[in-house]
Amino acid sequence: MYEVLIPRVLEAFARPDEAEQDFLRRVQASDVRLQQQYRTQRRVGSEIYADPMIRAAYLLRYLGHYTLQLGDVLTGLDGNPEAAAVLSQPHLQATALCGGPGPELIALAALHAQLGGSSLALSVLDHNARHWADCWPIAQAIANTYPRHPAVSIQGLATELLAPAVSPWERELLQQTQVMTAMNCLNELVGHGRARLETALRQRLDALPAGALVLASDQAFYGACEAGIQLLHALLVERGARILLADITKAQCHSVANRFQVPGRIAWIYGAEQNNRFRVHVQQLRLAARMP
Numbered sequence: 001m002y003e004v005l006i007p008r009v010l011e012a013f014a015r016p017d018e019a020e021q022d023f024l025r026r027v028q029a030s031d032v033r034l035q036q037q038y039r040t041q042r043r044v045g046s047e048i049y050a051d052p053m054i055r056a057a058y059l060l061r062y063l064g065h066y067t068l069q070l071g072d073v074l075t076g077l078d079g080n081p082e083a084a085a086v087l088s089q090p091h092l093q094a095t096a097l098c099g100g101p102g103p104e105l106i107a108l109a110a111l112h113a114q115l116g117g118s119s120l121a122l123s124v125l126d127h128n129a130r131h132w133a134d135c136w137p138i139a140q141a142i143a144n145t146y147p148r149h150p151a152v153s154i155q156g157l158a159t160e161l162l163a164p165a166v167s168p169w170e171r172e173l174l175q176q177t178q179v180m181t182a183m184n185c186l187n188e189l190v191g192h193g194r195a196r197l198e199t200a201l202r203q204r205l206d207a208l209p210a211g212a213l214v215l216a217s218d219q220a221f222y223g224a225c226e227a228g229i230q231l232l233h234a235l236l237v238e239r240g241a242r243i244l245l246a247d248i249t250k251a252q253c254h255s256v257a258n259r260f261q262v263p264g265r266i267a268w269i270y271g272a273e274q275n276n277r278f279r280v281h282v283q284q285l286r287l288a289a290r291m292p
């Protein structure tokens with residue numbers, strides 16, 4: 001993945017004529033800033049993603065890990081005929097709540113390509129959509145190269161999930177959605193209050209068509225993520241959805257070793273002298289369900 005990711009990040013975010021080392025030094029400073037925020041704040045406000053260098057740092061550090069994170073949800077569904085029935089449809093329309101740069105696209109494309117799918121379209125609903133838009137061609141280039149999916153596309157719409165009402169265009173999109181994901185956003189969303197999140201999730205679930213797949217994953221480390229995924233689980237059960245996978249407590253979380261060898265070209269960014277080793281929490285909460 002990094003063979004595509006690194007040059008594409010350079011192309012999208014480096015200044016014209018900026019030397020690679022100079023650019024990567026700026027990425028390093030942004031990466032340190034992002035890590036400091038993650039370490040010191042109870043929740044990271046998503047305003048930080050408006051900064052292009054933070055997005056570049058996020059892509060290099062997290063895109064691979066988060067692709068595998070959704071991949072682990074899909075692997076957990078291996079052999080499940082109900083999930084396969086949805087994921088093997090030739091034309092798949094997916095919607096990523098809080099999809100950011102869209103690692104969801106790459107993970108879904110890998111499985112959809114394996115299942116013989118012919119086209120996959122992902123819509124990212126995110127209040128930072130206009131910022132993350134410069135990352136989507138990168139996610140698409142990776143999905144075209146590694147899974148070799150024949151036709152993937154990604155688009156995004158700026159959405160405030162906690163707004164009191166779902167807009168008509170978002171409702172229309174959700175009504176055509178076969179797979180809805182929510183990954184790595186519950187910490188922030190729960191921070192705005194359980195009642196607001198409950199309304200937001202309820203509205204989205206109620207807009208989905210019968211048979212749609214709902215996939216969620218988040219970091220087991222944060223109590224808010226656990227509370228958020230349990231809330232989603234309860235709403236799914238209330239609606240009569242069939243629960244296909246539910247690792248929704250810290251005790252049950254899915255643990256995996258770090259599976260990326262960071263390439264030498266960028267490894268120095270994460271050097272010990274920066275107290276900034278290249279790793280992410282790999283203890284995940286996972287939830288998958290099919291709407292009745």
Ligand SMILES: C[S@@+](CC[C@H](N)C(=O)[O-])C[C@H]1O[C@@H](n2cnc3c(N)ncnc32)[C@H](O)[C@@H]1O
Binds near residue numbers: 125162
């Ligand atoms: C940590 S990123 C995760 C992105 C992606 N799902 C991933 O795993 O890489 C969290 C995303 O949630 C979005 N977000 C947070 N609160 C939101 C809200 N209330 N409405 C819409 N998007 C929100 C942020 O803009 C950010 O892109």
